[in-house]
Amino acid sequence: MIAALEPWAAAPSYNLRVVVLGVATLGVTTGVLGCFLLFRRRSLLSDALGHATLPGVALAFLLAARLGPGGKPFLALMCGALVTGWIALRAVHFLGRRTRIREDAALACVLSASYGLGVVWLSVVQNLELPHASGLESSIYGMAASLLLSESVALAGISIATLVGVGLLFKELNALSFDEGFVSAHGLPHRWLDELLMVACLLVTIAGIQAVGLLLVTAMFVIPAATARLYARSLRGTLVIAGAVGAAGSVGGAIASATVQRLPAGAAIILALGGLFFLSLVLAPRRGLAFTKASAALRRRRTENGQLLRALLAAEGAQQLALLHEHRVGSSVDASPAQALRDWGWAPQRVERAVRRLTRSGDLLPTNADRVQLSYQGWQRAVRAERTHRLTQLLLAKRPDVARDALLAPVDEIEEIAPAGVAAELRRTLELQLEAELRLGRTATGR
Amino acid sequence: MSWNQLDTWIVITAALVSMACALPGVFLVLSRQSMMAHGLSHAVLPGIVVAYLVSGGIHTPTLVAGALVAGVLCATLTRALQEAASIDPGTASGISFTTLFALGLVLQRLFADHAHIEASHVLYGNLELSILDVLFQGSAFPAAARRALLGLALNAGLVLFLFKELRIATFDPQHAAAVGARPRLVEYLLVSSSAFTCVLAFESVGSILVVAMMIVPPAFASLFARDLREMIALSLGFGVAASLLGHVLSRGPLGNATAAVIGFGPAGSTNTAGGIAATAGLLLLAGTVARVLWDRRRPGWPSAVPGEAGRLPSGPARP
Numbered sequence: 091m092i093a094a095l096e097p098w099a100a101a102p103s104y105n106l107r108v109v110v111l112g113v114a115t116l117g118v119t120t121g122v123l124g125c126f127l128l129f130r131r132r133s134l135l136s137d138a139l140g141h142a143t144l145p146g147v148a149l150a151f152l153l154a155a156r157l158g159p160g161g162k163p164f165l166a167l168m169c170g171a172l173v174t175g176w177i178a179l180r181a182v183h184f185l186g187r188r189t190r191i192r193e194d195a196a197l198a199c200v201l202s203a204s205y206g207l208g209v210v211w212l213s214v215v216q217n218l219e220l221p222h223a224s225g226l227e228s229s230i231y232g233m234a235a236s237l238l239l240s241e242s243v244a245l246a247g248i249s250i251a252t253l254v255g256v257g258l259l260f261k262e263l264n265a266l267s268f269d270e271g272f273v274s275a276h277g278l279p280h281r282w283l284d285e286l287l288m289v290a291c292l293l294v295t296i297a298g299i300q301a302v303g304l305l306l307v308t309a310m311f312v313i314p315a316a317t318a319r320l321y322a323r324s325l326r327g328t329l330v331i332a333g334a335v336g337a338a339g340s341v342g343g344a345i346a347s348a349t350v351q352r353l354p355a356g357a358a359i360i361l362a363l364g365g366l367f368f369l370s371l372v373l374a375p376r377r378g379l380a381f382t383k384a385s386a387a388l389r390r391r392r393t394e395n396g397q398l399l400r401a402l403l404a405a406e407g408a409q410q411l412a413l414l415h416e417h418r419v420g421s422s423v424d425a426s427p428a429q430a431l432r433d434w435g436w437a438p439q440r441v442e443r444a445v446r447r448l449t450r451s452g453d454l455l456p457t458n459a460d461r462v463q464l465s466y467q468g469w470q471r472a473v474r475a476e477r478t479h480r481l482t483q484l485l486l487a488k489r490p491d492v493a494r495d496a497l498l499a500p501v502d503e504i505e506e507i508a509p510a511g512v513a514a515e516l517r518r519t520l521e522l523q524l525e526a527e528l529r530l531g532r533t534a535t536g537r
Numbered sequence: 538m539s540w541n542q543l544d545t546w547i548v549i550t551a552a553l554v555s556m557a558c559a560l561p562g563v564f565l566v567l568s569r570q571s572m573m574a575h576g577l578s579h580a581v582l583p584g585i586v587v588a589y590l591v592s593g594g595i596h597t598p599t600l601v602a603g604a605l606v607a608g609v610l611c612a613t614l615t616r617a618l619q620e621a622a623s624i625d626p627g628t629a630s631g632i633s634f635t636t637l638f639a640l641g642l643v644l645q646r647l648f649a650d651h652a653h654i655e656a657s658h659v660l661y662g663n664l665e666l667s668i669l670d671v672l673f674q675g676s677a678f679p680a681a682a683r684r685a686l687l688g689l690a691l692n693a694g695l696v697l698f699l700f701k702e703l704r705i706a707t708f709d710p711q712h713a714a715a716v717g718a719r720p721r722l723v724e725y726l727l728v729s730s731s732a733f734t735c736v737l738a739f740e741s742v743g744s745i746l747v748v749a750m751m752i753v754p755p756a757f758a759s760l761f762a763r764d765l766r767e768m769i770a771l772s773l774g775f776g777v778a779a780s781l782l783g784h785v786l787s788r789g790p791l792g793n794a795t796a797a798v799i800g801f802g803p804a805g806s807t808n809t810a811g812g813i814a815a816t817a818g819l820l821l822l823a824g825t826v827a828r829v830l831w832d833r834r835r836p837g838w839p840s841a842v843p844g845e846a847g848r849l850p851s852g853p854a855r856p
Binding site: 377 | 566569570571572574575579618621622623624625626627628630631632635636638639640642643646647650745746748749751752753755756759760787791792795796799800801804805806807808810811812813814815817818819821822825828829
């Protein structure tokens with residue numbers, strides 16, 4: 091590793107350019123292909139296929155030693171890797187599709203069985219004591235820091251071909267990823283398309299293993315796609331972001347390893363990709379942990395505020411007048427929040443927190459010892475919350491099909507969740523109900 | 538090819554490891570976490586490096602302890618990522634094991650480059666060598682077999698003691714949560730025990746055998762089993778059968794056949810762990826073909842199509 095880094099000190103710019111070109115194109119391609127694998131829960135396909143190349147390499151070496159001049163014919167070894175990789179791909183397909191075994195188990199079975207076979211055949215190579223057998227594995231499993239220009243160009247070629255293919259077949263691939271039934275129903279060549287995609291993954295995996303090593307290829311397939319999923323709303327967006335993340339992580343890692351001494355390039359790239367993922371996991375808008383936690387807290391606060399206001403409104407009495415005519419009867423009623431909320435099962439701290447919040451926003455006026463009054467502004471908000479609550483209940487009774495939305499998040503106005511036309515009808519129903527309640531003189535305590 | 542005491546011990550050790558691995562393996566396969574065992578074989582590196590840096594020497598028990606910690610960390614991180622990023626277990630494991638391995642590699646290069654500690658010190662135990670203490674140290678029972686027995690006992694205890702909880706948490710976590718069976722705790726317990734078993738077995742018999750024996754037997758069993766008990770029993774049986782057959786084959790036939798087909802002379806005996814893994818794969822292949830042919834002849838028998846959401850498809854009433 092250190093030996094591989096030494097030339098960098100001599101001519102950093104040239105080598106760096108070659109490595110950056112190679113890993114960046116690889117990063118873009120694996121990012122894009124990784125998305126399609128992620129959608130069908132096959133992110134680790136490249137890992138399995140990579141291990142499945144081992145028996146091919148060993149067998150090709152044996153064949154070459156028997157038939158040809160011996161030694162380590164690079165092309166033959168690659169062909170062997172391709173053949174067993176393809177067989178492994180078929181096996182994963184067969185197990186995952188035609189039997190009760192699921193994709194992930196199919197991957198693990200193929201990976202371990204074929205790697206076992208590879209180890210067996212490697213020991214055959216060893217036992218036969220053939221010439222040039224030592225270091226057979228490492229001749230095919232490369233390292234990023236030692237990328238050659240020819241390898242970078244080959245990687246770039248495969249990458250461009252793959253990306254053009256994905257661009258041309260975007261519509262079909264989109265359908266394939268989300269609705270396989272649709273694809274076959276419309277007579278699109280469903281199986282060929284899938285096959286093409288997987289063979290592309292196989293080719294990129296083998297080229298990548300040769301250039302940068304199996305573990306880095308695996309990470310490049312998995313991490314950018316998972317990162318992109320945290321941001322994107324559409325397939326196109328996912329692909330673009332995954333490509334960008336793959337390129338950014340690769341370039342960042344490669345540059346870091348060129349500047350920091352003894353930092354291995356492959357590991358640096360994986361760490362850069364992993365860092366991007368974990369950063370996004372926390373900070374991504376909408377799906378990041380920071381955002382989801384904050385919005386959950388916000389939702390909880392809004393719900394609590396509404397409930398406390400409505401409980402205090404109920405304590406004032408005469409809700410019907412308030413809701414129908416915006417007429418306030420109990421403006422001078424002091425209420426104890428804890429008392430008002432006694433049926434709701436709130437912990438005392440929760441009550442205190444809600445009271446403090448609403449006092450700060452001017453909705454509550456603290457009077458004496460633990461008692462509060464609704465301010466005019468608070469009263470207005472309470473009336474609105476009560477009305478929306480009752481309308482929501484009517485909506486739940488009338489249109490249970492939209493009930494899920496109603497229960498997911500607190501809303502300010504019924505129009506936010508009720509379908510057009512239904513809201514007006516609900517408001518009319520509520521008015522009739524309130525008038526009936528007034529006439530019957532019932533004190534409504536509906537929550 | 539002569540069979541001696543060592544061969545018997547190899548088969549016994551392999552069979553014990555297979556059974557110890559198959560128990561948590563059944564639940565890993567059912568909850569779609571099959572790739573975890575493979576990920577663990579990479580993810581233990583940072584634990585080994587840190588243990589080396591802390592203890593300041595290559596002291597195997599310390600390194601194994603470090604590997605154990607890293608393995609359990611990787612397993613729990615994977616589980617947490619699934620929920621936090623809502624991704625499938627395979628992807629989560631792919632993220633955590635590659636990142637942890639890279640971290641280990643960087644730590645090693647930056648701080649312990651001179652020491653030449655390799656993951657292989659801990660990871661690539663060799664089945665053939667692990668039982669040699671019978672010969673040289675005169676132990677009645679090889680240490681590797683003893684460790685496998687420990688793992689088997691722990692896992693058997695876990696499965697027997699928590700059978701109901703494991704079953705409900707695997708097949709219907711929402712129901713499990715609703716009835717207070719603490720599915721999340723059960724699952725963390727499961728992945729931790731899997732990680733523990735893996736690392737213990739990595740040290741004695743190598744990662745190839747462990748990964749194969751955790752997933753292939755349950756996958757084979759899921760082709761034929763009609764409920765969880767049957768699946769566990771079949772997996773255990775498959776593990777033992779594959780160990781015996783695999784060792785017999787790797788004593789000669791597997792390597793000789795390959796060499797003969799290509800045109801070389803006899804190749805002698807080959808790596809046993811690899812042979813057992815390959816044999817398990819071949820048995821799985823045979824089972825799959827049998828299953829598919831059977832389904833063709835007997836329409837109406839439980840279908841070979843994957844069941845809904847982690848459920849085994851319900852078969853016809855038992856005779």
